[in-house]
Amino acid sequence: MTGPADDFANVDFSLSVAKAGQLRAAAKEGLIERHPAFSIIDFDALEKTVARLRDAFPAHFLHAFAIKANQYPAVLETLASLGLGGEAAAPGELELAVRAGFDATRMVLDSPVKTADEIARALRLGIVINIDNFQEFEQIRGRGDLRQTGARIGFRINPQVGAGTVGLSSTATLTSKFGVGLRDPGNRARLVDTYLEHEWLNALHVHVGSVGCPLELMAQGVSAVVALATEINGRADCRKIRTIDIGGGLPVSFVSDADTPEFADYARLLEARVPELFTGEFDVITEFGRAIVAKSAFTVARVEYTKTMGGRHIALTHAGAHNMMRIVFQPAVWARRVTALNAKGEVKSGTPVEQDIAGPCCFAGDVIAHRRGLPLLERGDLVMVHDTGAYCFSNHFYYNALSPDPVYACRRSDAGDRYRFSRISAADFRT
Numbered sequence: 001m002t003g004p005a006d007d008f009a010n011v012d013f014s015l016s017v018a019k020a021g022q023l024r025a026a027a028k029e030g031l032i033e034r035h036p037a038f039s040i041i042d043f044d045a046l047e048k049t050v051a052r053l054r055d056a057f058p059a060h061f062l063h064a065f066a067i068k069a070n071q072y073p074a075v076l077e078t079l080a081s082l083g084l085g086g087e088a089a090a091p092g093e094l095e096l097a098v099r100a101g102f103d104a105t106r107m108v109l110d111s112p113v114k115t116a117d118e119i120a121r122a123l124r125l126g127i128v129i130n131i132d133n134f135q136e137f138e139q140i141r142g143r144g145d146l147r148q149t150g151a152r153i154g155f156r157i158n159p160q161v162g163a164g165t166v167g168l169s170s171t172a173t174l175t176s177k178f179g180v181g182l183r184d185p186g187n188r189a190r191l192v193d194t195y196l197e198h199e200w201l202n203a204l205h206v207h208v209g210s211v212g213c214p215l216e217l218m219a220q221g222v223s224a225v226v227a228l229a230t231e232i233n234g235r236a237d238c239r240k241i242r243t244i245d246i247g248g249g250l251p252v253s254f255v256s257d258a259d260t261p262e263f264a265d266y267a268r269l270l271e272a273r274v275p276e277l278f279t280g281e282f283d284v285i286t287e288f289g290r291a292i293v294a295k296s297a298f299t300v301a302r303v304e305y306t307k308t309m310g311g312r313h314i315a316l317t318h319a320g321a322h323n324m325m326r327i328v329f330q331p332a333v334w335a336r337r338v339t340a341l342n343a344k345g346e347v348k349s350g351t352p353v354e355q356d357i358a359g360p361c362c363f364a365g366d367v368i369a370h371r372r373g374l375p376l377l378e379r380g381d382l383v384m385v386h387d388t389g390a391y392c393f394s395n396h397f398y399y400n401a402l403s404p405d406p407v408y409a410c411r412r413s414d415a416g417d418r419y420r421f422s423r424i425s426a427a428d429f430r431t
């Protein structure tokens, strides 16, 4: 971890009006003084993102939020109340989805390794089930008369269109672990036959990957699956495949507050490449996670101490692998903007000095920013880590028995520039 400096050379030390106001309000509420680290989720921003998502796609698109991106019950309840669906990829997530009040017709089960119990629960609920492989298909088929359920059930397809720039989040490579490989010898014919032989199979699913997958690659994967649906419907001579689930994976930019790309950019590209999705011929499901929640939250951590080591400035903070696991283990992909703040939560000024921002975990690699150019941090200062709403503090890593930090829901109050905070609890997903 002694590599090059993070690629955040043109750091913008200013903050948006909203973030600056939220920090001032958090200081006034005593949050900064009270907590070594805490996160704020801006629910107004979250609602605006949902509105942009809705506006970008036609009404026959159902947006099922990928619960793994942020599992806080308050977030899920808000998204459910806004009419979104929920995509669960494990029994605990399914439990959270049920408790958050997502309508059963808006829930999707994508667990990569479904147990018999999980399948039984999903069938009882009547939710969308995306089957991972032919053995799982047999497991589901063995469960009685599935025609009666009316549920939307189909296979997850790996279109094998290739990887993006991040191997660990590319799910459509030749040898990825998800779904049925469309280009592997014999699979296409076997899928078509299986659909034609089973009346209750009526859906298809694809998720090409997250972060690092160009939109064109994602559209290519979706296009391959729509072509398969068209082939099956042609052979069946009816609208057998009614539902196409195109997955999530819209990337998020970590270099500014702007949403790039926007949902509308992806919608335009899909409309050009896969117009069948926009005619109403299919019910379409999306499964965006990161793009819905990432930019609605930030994390503030205290600089407890500072030191130098071998000429390197190091700030010892409470932002580390426990609340930012991905950043620590794969910094080249997940590094975030960090703003240096004083103890009152105001932006620090000063000449940028290269410094490491280290966390409290007891292992050497626990560093969330490497040789980052920031005004020199001092004892008692704060670091603000941007865009932590997805796959960050909500996916807590239980190392050193460090418990999850407090999280506050923040909403603008009616009276102008003021903010209200309410502490929200972490998911208790034990079933």
Ligand SMILES: *Cc1c(COP(=O)(O)O)cnc(C)c1O
Binding pocket: 066, 068, 069, 087, 089, 110, 207, 209, 210, 211, 247, 248, 249, 250, 287, 288, 289, 290, 291
């Ligand atoms: C992780 C995942 C998603 C969400 O991905 P994002 O990059 O957060 O949008 C959607 N669908 C499936 C099947 C996934 O595994």
